[in-house]
Amino acid sequence: MTEVRFYHLQRARLEEVLPVILERCHQRAERVLVLAGSPERVEALAALLWTYRPDSFLPHGTVRDGEAARQPIFLATSDGATSEGESDNPNGAPVLILSDGARHPRIGDFKLVCELFDGHDEAAVAAARTQWRACKEAGHAVVYFQQGDNGKWQETARS
Numbered sequence: 001m002t003e004v005r006f007y008h009l010q011r012a013r014l015e016e017v018l019p020v021i022l023e024r025c026h027q028r029a030e031r032v033l034v035l036a037g038s039p040e041r042v043e044a045l046a047a048l049l050w051t052y053r054p055d056s057f058l059p060h061g062t063v064r065d066g067e068a069a070r071q072p073i074f075l076a077t078s079d080g081a082t083s084e085g086e087s088d089n090p091n092g093a094p095v096l097i098l099s100d101g102a103r104h105p106r107i108g109d110f111k112l113v114c115e116l117f118d119g120h121d122e123a124a125v126a127a128a129r130t131q132w133r134a135c136k137e138a139g140h141a142v143v144y145f146q147q148g149d150n151g152k153w154q155e156t157a158r159s
Contacts, residue, residue, distance in 0.1 A: 001139065002108050002109075002110055002111065002112070002113055002135075002141070003112050003140070003141045003142075003143065004107065004112075004113045004132075004135045004140045004143070005112070005113070005114045005142075005144075005145060006115045006128055006131075006143065006144045006145065007114060007115065007117070007145050007153070008119045008125075008128070008144065008145065008147075009116055009117060009118050009119050009147075010119035010120065010147060011147040011151060012147060012151070014099055014100075014116055014118070015045075015052070017116060018034070018045065018048075018097070018099070018116065019048070019052045019053070019056075019058065021097065021114060022034075022049070022058050022060075022073055022097075023056065023058065026058055026059075026073070030093070030094055030095050031073070031092055031093035031094065031095065032072070032074070032091075032095045032096075033076070033090070033091060033093040033095070033096050033097070033104075033110075034073065034074065034075045034076070034096075034097045034099070035075075035076055035077060035078050035096070035097070035098050035102035035103075035104060036075065036076075036077060036100050036102055037077065037078075037101055037102055038100070039063075041077075042062050042075045042076060042077055043062065043064070045075055045099075046060060046061075046062050046075050049073070059071070059072050059073065060072070060073035060074065060075060061073075061074055061075070062075045062076065068090035069090060069091055070091075071091045072091070073091075074090060074091040077102065078102040078104065088104060088105060088106060088109070089109060089110075094110055094111040094112065095110060095111065095112045096112070096113045096114070097113075097116065098114070098115045098116065099116045099117075101117075101124060101127055107135070108138065108140065113140075115131060132144070136159050141158070141159075142158070142159050143157070143159075144156050144158070
């Protein structure tokens, strides 16, 4: 069964949260597929991973870099994640991170899925609610996290 975690971004932006999640996965030697909303967003996030902290390095790549199977962290879009003939999980990741409303056709193929959505965007919140129901109906374990006043993530719902 896949665990799907919903992160309601209200106090922090994606650019602050994503590197932290990726660092934790990398420390556990877990490969990660990150899907974003557009090729421009993918490239912006890839650039961020080079510069978000001067004392850190997260090995990653994009479709533009090639060699997806060799990338511990691979960033792509939902509709252009792979080149012709490749799978929907080009780096064999057990962890999938969805941002900007990106979707994957088979989230059940992953051990863990993290959906990061902007809590200040009503359409994003509505889409996350729809996705929560769909994941629950599909039999996945769904968990909702919200950032508390102290900045720490708190689990506020589980189904």
